[in-house]
Amino acid sequence: MLVTRIGSGALLLMAALGLAACGGGGEQPQSARKPVQTAASAADADAFVAGINDDYREKLPYFSAAQWAQATYITDDTQLLASRANEEWLEYLSRKVQESKQFNEVDASDDTERAILLLKLSTANPAPSDPAKRAELAKILSKMEANYGSGKWCKAEGECLSLPEIEKIVNDPTATPEARAEAWLGWHETAKPIREDYVRFAELGNEGAKELGFANLGEMWRAGYDMSPAEFDAEVERLWQQVSPLYDALHCHVRGKLNAEYGDEVVPKDGLIPAHLLGNMWAQQWSNIYPLVEPYPGVGSLDVTAALKARRDGEYKRLLSEFKGKPTPLDLAELEHQADAAMAVQMTKIAEDFYTSLGMPALPESFYDKSLLVKPRDRDVVCHASAWDMNMQGDVRIKQCIEPDEEQLSTIHHELGHIYYYLMYNGLPPVFQGAAHDGFHEAIGDVVTLSLTPEHLAKIGLVPQQEIDNKAVINSQMKWALDKITFLPWGKLVDQWRWKVFAGDLKPADYNAGWWDLRAQYQGVSPPVARSEADFDPGAKYHIPGNTPYTRYFLSFVLQFQMQKALCDAAGYEGPLHACDIYGNEEAGKRFMDMLAQGASRPWQETLEKLTGTREMDGSALIEYFEPLLAYLEEQNEGLSCGWEAAKR
Numbered sequence: 001m002l003v004t005r006i007g008s009g010a011l012l013l014m015a016a017l018g019l020a021a022c023g024g025g026g027e028q029p030q031s032a033r034k035p036v037q038t039a040a041s042a043a044d045a046d047a048f049v050a051g052i053n054d055d056y057r058e059k060l061p062y063f064s065a066a067q068w069a070q071a072t073y074i075t076d077d078t079q080l081l082a083s084r085a086n087e088e089w090l091e092y093l094s095r096k097v098q099e100s101k102q103f104n105e106v107d108a109s110d111d112t113e114r115a116i117l118l119l120k121l122s123t124a125n126p127a128p129s130d131p132a133k134r135a136e137l138a139k140i141l142s143k144m145e146a147n148y149g150s151g152k153w154c155k156a157e158g159e160c161l162s163l164p165e166i167e168k169i170v171n172d173p174t175a176t177p178e179a180r181a182e183a184w185l186g187w188h189e190t191a192k193p194i195r196e197d198y199v200r201f202a203e204l205g206n207e208g209a210k211e212l213g214f215a216n217l218g219e220m221w222r223a224g225y226d227m228s229p230a231e232f233d234a235e236v237e238r239l240w241q242q243v244s245p246l247y248d249a250l251h252c253h254v255r256g257k258l259n260a261e262y263g264d265e266v267v268p269k270d271g272l273i274p275a276h277l278l279g280n281m282w283a284q285q286w287s288n289i290y291p292l293v294e295p296y297p298g299v300g301s302l303d304v305t306a307a308l309k310a311r312r313d314g315e316y317k318r319l320l321s322e323f324k325g326k327p328t329p330l331d332l333a334e335l336e337h338q339a340d341a342a343m344a345v346q347m348t349k350i351a352e353d354f355y356t357s358l359g360m361p362a363l364p365e366s367f368y369d370k371s372l373l374v375k376p377r378d379r380d381v382v383c384h385a386s387a388w389d390m391n392m393q394g395d396v397r398i399k400q401c402i403e404p405d406e407e408q409l410s411t412i413h414h415e416l417g418h419i420y421y422y423l424m425y426n427g428l429p430p431v432f433q434g435a436a437h438d439g440f441h442e443a444i445g446d447v448v449t450l451s452l453t454p455e456h457l458a459k460i461g462l463v464p465q466q467e468i469d470n471k472a473v474i475n476s477q478m479k480w481a482l483d484k485i486t487f488l489p490w491g492k493l494v495d496q497w498r499w500k501v502f503a504g505d506l507k508p509a510d511y512n513a514g515w516w517d518l519r520a521q522y523q524g525v526s527p528p529v530a531r532s533e534a535d536f537d538p539g540a541k542y543h544i545p546g547n548t549p550y551t552r553y554f555l556s557f558v559l560q561f562q563m564q565k566a567l568c569d570a571a572g573y574e575g576p577l578h579a580c581d582i583y584g585n586e587e588a589g590k591r592f593m594d595m596l597a598q599g600a601s602r603p604w605q606e607t608l609e610k611l612t613g614t615r616e617m618d619g620s621a622l623i624e625y626f627e628p629l630l631a632y633l634e635e636q637n638e639g640l641s642c643g644w645e646a647a648k649r
């Protein structure tokens with residue numbers, strides 16, 4: 001089981017509610033077993049779940065070992081083994097899901113019903129029982145994913161760019177608006193060929209979801225939140241309404257800055273912001289344009305990266321001084337590598353120390369023996385950071401090509417959030433070894449990163465103590481907001497679009513227009529060039545062809561502030577929320593662990609209550625956290641006409 005960060009293009013394998021929902025290649029078995037026809041009892045359902053728990057214990061270590069070997073040692077052989085293990089696992093899951101249909105009408109215990117629901121939700125693309133349709137669905141999924149993975153924009157004859165290369169242009173605030181629009185268009189063109197596939201995918205996915213007892217695929221995706229799909233819709237909208245004033249203020253300010261930079265012709269003073277000018281292909285996180293909007297140039301930036309690099313270089317010098325004889329170039333390369341590895345361990349220990357300071361246990365010995373913390377010199381690995389639970393009983397690992405910089409340090413804290421979640425819920429039956437809902441898993445490590453304040457970094461000796469004035473606070477909040485606040489409308493609308501598609505409320509003839517309606521309504525952005533129904537712009541985002549639900553990220557961004565607020569309260573902290581550091585507070589740690597230990601065994605409301613004392617998700621802590629920035633933005637926005645009209649068709 002593994003969990004990864006939101007990436008722009010990398011394959012994301014998500015642990016969905018206690019199950020490794022690892023439909024990476026989109027493989028599905030070609031044959032389906034007929035559902036059992038005899039009437040089933042509650043006792044049968046209990047036995048069925050017990051069998052699944054036993055199977056997980058037996059099968060998952062094998063599955064994880066094959067995936068781990070492949071990800072940390074890419075060869076034809078390990079790929080063959082991993083894909084075989086993946087097929088076997090998906091075949092098993094899909095067989096069990098089919099069998100579970102016999103309990104659709106059985107009145108079983110709460111735990112058993114919950115376990116069966118979690119089993120059904122273990123895949124985001126349930127296949128119909130008809131073998132021909134199963135095969136067709138599998139084929140469409142792998143075609144869509146392959147189309148995304150191999151998408152290229154050919155700028156000129158013989159000059160074809162892949163997504164990371166195209167992103168370099170779009171992300172660069174110094175590139176001309178024309179160059180960025182061209183690159184934006186180049187990437188979005190690559191999604192056109194899967195438009196028809198998506199229409200068929202929605203039909204087949206809906207059919208599979210209906211067989212499992214859901215009205216459509218969108219309702220199935222919303223079935224994992226211990227409330228009705230309609231209630232969940234309303235809940236997400238309520239959270240959005242809570243936090244949107246901050247987004248609106250940021251949108252207004254950034255639009256003003258962009259207008260000043262590029263003029264009325266390119267960015268109007270009011271209305272929508274062209275989506276290609278926000279430093280990101282999907283306008284989902286805007287920190288790349290920070291230089292254009294930095295409130296107080298140069299004030300208060302902490303050079304954590306420089307501090308980490310200095311430590312790493314110190315390590316290298318030490319190794320060199322201990323070397324006997326005259327080192328060859330090969331020896332020097334090896335010493336460099338050893339210094340990188342030592343630094344990676346040191347950075348991981350910094351993150352571990354945060355968790356143990358809260359009263360959580362030290363990581364098991366095997367974590368350091370078996371994790372991959374640095375890019376090996378002798379082989380290819382998948383560098384995308386991820387956290388793994390190999391056997392559901394303590395063999396946890398991270399895989400990350402750690403380099404000595406600030407972002408990587410923060411990523412380690414994030415990954416260890418997953419690791420401690422695993423360790424805390426390892427005592428539960430395997431089907432319940434998962435997050436309370438899918439927004440929780442991503443939130444845990446991010447909560448901890450909120451405590452990495454300038455004071456904290458000074459306290460642990462990473463950077464010198466320095467005076468933090470209000471200007472430095474505003475600068476650092478702006479940087480955070482450009483990632484955390486700008487993400488919110490995007491995090492909401494991606495599934496908003498899919499729920500409409502799956503429900504039949506958005507017809508294929510309006511796919512693209514419906515997409516841009518939502519982007520206008522929530523993000524306040526417009527396409528850089530005219531779009532038509534020949535385009536398929538949703539398909540230019542990995543999670544659409546990769547069929548990964550997205551609302552979890554929105555929820556995680558809201559929850560992490562709510563959790564931080566609750567932990568700070570538990571710690572008796574009384575200052576401004578943005579300066580709170582829960583390091584070393586065991587009372588906060590105890591609350592944290594109580595919540596984590598419940599895994600997916602109970603409705604999330606109950607689990608959230610363990611930590612926060614409330615059964616509702618709440619966006620008010622996010623607003624409180626950014627109070628200084630909001631005040632700054634309101635002052636800056638005075639005299640500007642804020643907001644935008646999202647034209648309704």
Ligand SMILES: [Zn+2]
Nearest residue numbers: 003004005442
């Ligand atoms: Zn993660």
